[in-house]
Amino acid sequence: xxxxxxxxxxxxxxxxxxxxxxxxxxxxxxxxxxxxxxxxxxxxxxxxxxxxxxxxxxxxxxxxxxxxxxxxxxxxxxxxxxxxxxxxxxxxxxxxxxxxxxxxxxxxxxxxxxxxxxxxxxxxxxxxxxxxxxxxxxxxxxxxxxxxxxxxxxxxxxxxxxxxxxxxxxxxxxxxxxxxxxxx
Numbered sequence: 001x002x003x004x005x006x007x008x009x010x011x012x013x014x015x016x017x018x019x020x021x022x023x024x025x026x027x028x029x030x031x032x033x034x035x036x037x038x039x040x041x042x043x044x045x046x047x048x049x050x051x052x053x054x055x056x057x058x059x060x061x062x063x064x065x066x067x068x069x070x071x072x073x074x075x076x077x078x079x080x081x082x083x084x085x086x087x088x089x090x091x092x093x094x095x096x097x098x099x100x101x102x103x104x105x106x107x108x109x110x111x112x113x114x115x116x117x118x119x120x121x122x123x124x125x126x127x128x129x130x131x132x133x134x135x136x137x138x139x140x141x142x143x144x145x146x147x148x149x150x151x152x153x154x155x156x157x158x159x160x161x162x163x164x165x166x167x168x169x170x171x172x173x174x175x176x177x178x179x180x181x182x183x184x
Contacts, residue, residue: 005033008076008099010092010109011044013130014067015053018167023108023130025148027071032137032144038076038098042067076102089114099125108133131171138178146178 014020014037027035046064049055055063068075079094079101086093092114099107100123107115107127115127138145146160153160161179168175 003032003034005106006036006102006104007033007106007108007133008036008095008102008104009041010095010107010111011037011041011048012110013108014041014045015048016110016170018163019130019134019170021152022134022148022167024067024071025152026137026145030144032141035071035074036076036098036102036104037074038079038094040094041098086119088116088119096120096123096125099123106133131174134171134174135177138174142181146182149178 009020009023013023024035026032042064046060049060049063050057076098079097082097082100083093086096088096092111095107095109096115096119098104105125107120107125108130109115109127110129112127112129117126120126134145149160149163153163156163161182164175164179164182168179
């Protein structure tokens with residue numbers, strides 16, 4: 001399946017290594033969606049990796065280089081003109097502005113409280129928890145999602161079940177759903 005559904009990914013999702021790896025693997029060809037973010041969002045990810053997760057500087061820079069090189073079309077610029085009209089939480093207005101500018105109808109975020117529907121509806125944008133989005137992708141393309149999970153497991157020298165168990169600490173509904181469908 002090739003999909004041209006544009007999705008803005010918030011920093012809190014990009015900073016979560018396991019969820020980010022799965023989502024961005026599903027965004028590679030044949031992609032299930034087209035990911036977007038802004039330089040501001042990537043800067044937040046950099047601070048989170050460095051300051052909160054204590055990643056070494058070399059790893060932080062490697063991540064930044066790789067995400068930009070792998071998805072050069074993901075960067076949304078020029079969104080600042082939308083900021084004055086936005087009413088969602090002030091610290092996350094740049095995220096909604098980037099979604100609008102990038103033509104994204106979905107913002108993937110763990111931080112749903114800062115993206116209330118009444119602030120997004122007029123812009124034809126909705127905020128979705130990454131777990132719910134992954135369940136939807138799995139329901140639409142179960143074989144592709146399982147294949148990607150298998151690729152991730154191979155890269156990590158793990159079993160697919162173990163990858164899902166690790167993901168279960170962050171996205172338990174998705175993990176349980178896929179685990180229950182895997183052959184025993």
